[in-house]
Amino acid sequence: MITKRIIPCLDVRDGRVVKGINFEGLKEVASPVDLAKYYSDNGADELVFYDITASSDGRKLFTDILCETAANVFIPLTVGGGINSTADFERVLNCGADKVSVNSGAIKNPDLVTEAAKLYGDQCVVLSVDIKRVDGVFRVFAKGGRENTGLEAIEWIKRCVGNGAGEVVVNSIDTDGVKQGFDLPMLKAVTEAVSVPVIASGGAGCIEDFITLFKTLPRVDAGLAASIFHFGEVKISDLKRAMWEEGIPARLTIVEDSAN
Amino acid sequence: MIAIVDYGVGNLFSLKSSFAAIGAEVFVTSSEQEIRDADKIVLPGVGAFEDAAKKLRECGLDKVIKEEVAEGKLLLGICLGMQLLFEKSYEYGEHEGLGLLKGVIRPISEVAPPELKIPHMGWNALQFTREHPLFRRTKEGDCVYFVHSYHAADCDESKVAFVEYGGDITAAAAKKNVMGCQFHPEKSANVGLDILRSFCELKEGDLC
Numbered sequence: 001m002i003t004k005r006i007i008p009c010l011d012v013r014d015g016r017v018v019k020g021i022n023f024e025g026l027k028e029v030a031s032p033v034d035l036a037k038y039y040s041d042n043g044a045d046e047l048v049f050y051d052i053t054a055s056s057d058g059r060k061l062f063t064d065i066l067c068e069t070a071a072n073v074f075i076p077l078t079v080g081g082g083i084n085s086t087a088d089f090e091r092v093l094n095c096g097a098d099k100v101s102v103n104s105g106a107i108k109n110p111d112l113v114t115e116a117a118k119l120y121g122d123q124c125v126v127l128s129v130d131i132k133r134v135d136g137v138f139r140v141f142a143k144g145g146r147e148n149t150g151l152e153a154i155e156w157i158k159r160c161v162g163n164g165a166g167e168v169v170v171n172s173i174d175t176d177g178v179k180q181g182f183d184l185p186m187l188k189a190v191t192e193a194v195s196v197p198v199i200a201s202g203g204a205g206c207i208e209d210f211i212t213l214f215k216t217l218p219r220v221d222a223g224l225a226a227s228i229f230h231f232g233e234v235k236i237s238d239l240k241r242a243m244w245e246e247g248i249p250a251r252l253t254i255v256e257d258s259a260n
Numbered sequence: 261m262i263a264i265v266d267y268g269v270g271n272l273f274s275l276k277s278s279f280a281a282i283g284a285e286v287f288v289t290s291s292e293q294e295i296r297d298a299d300k301i302v303l304p305g306v307g308a309f310e311d312a313a314k315k316l317r318e319c320g321l322d323k324v325i326k327e328e329v330a331e332g333k334l335l336l337g338i339c340l341g342m343q344l345l346f347e348k349s350y351e352y353g354e355h356e357g358l359g360l361l362k363g364v365i366r367p368i369s370e371v372a373p374p375e376l377k378i379p380h381m382g383w384n385a386l387q388f389t390r391e392h393p394l395f396r397r398t399k400e401g402d403c404v405y406f407v408h409s410y411h412a413a414d415c416d417e418s419k420v421a422f423v424e425y426g427g428d429i430t431a432a433a434a435k436k437n438v439m440g441c442q443f444h445p446e447k448s449a450n451v452g453l454d455i456l457r458s459f460c461e462l463k464e465g466d467l468c
Contacts, residue, residue: 001424
């Protein structure tokens, strides 16, 4: 049976890993390459590298770091942030990325998903959506969660999956950074709407939150988090063991706990 | 030296890096001579079968690979590269493969029930049908990383490993000096690197 994936997300700015609380007040954590290697050695199933750099110098630095990571870390890498064209896909795929996540780029240019899926295959195109409830409706937000696009989220996701997005990361702005658990109602709505893999993001605070996620919503394929992993509040090896004990399919690895 | 065949399908950065990480001497090439001079050949591949088979034929490397294999050179196909080793694929039509292994490539949807997602993407646990030196470091239940919508069927003769996804999905196949992994060893953490390590150590005499 295929296992449920646990995915640490590394937000990278100016060559360092950062994590925002509700997308604001960014805080520095560690070297992305070291952190990626640590996670890989300790049982992460996949890594997401999110480029939150605005400058072109920063972009070059990010690309270099991505290359260095992919040369040393042998688990799937998804790259997102600043992906606005198929040229951006090409840039990060050439550095060893396996999947590319589009967010604002797809909102600005909905053809991007179609074009990229045609060129690189559906499995390569990940749709990342920042969603927030506005007057009881799931709305798609852009620009790191600052701007309401007015798009209804479920329709938007269905449309992009129809265009070739092979996976969807659902990031709930309502639960992000709050550490009170994943946004189960929002995730349920998405899993009922599409048949591609769904990755839950936003809100994990402890091991129990992942257990609840996978038990309540068996159609969710993966759980993504950042700070709880970066700060060692949840160790992936402990999380995997807990999942296994609860009967949730998980990939167990022999842990050589060298860091922390 | 191990030659990774570059025939314009997919990115080979990770594959090359993974061999480098275990200290193997490896190079990426599309040169007929370099492939002939190599000790072992790795045939990678992502994307659609028809397109990959066509590209391989267009650069004439299908013949080179077949001839080298006939002379006993070790060949490892990975993902779509493994599928190409078989006789034909039914991915969008009917397309001829290299015919080095008996069997055909068919949609996973014929095996997996509709509630399971296609592609079969993620980590799945290997089960072995027999021992093979490629997996001398691998244990039953070790997880490896898959991304594919089609799989090798009617290949009992060469099947070495499978995973469960609604039904049995061929994970690895081998016959003499020809072997293939449906999964990505270069993305399967230490389990994957160990498989590549075992491939590097293989000698013709180890295989039957």
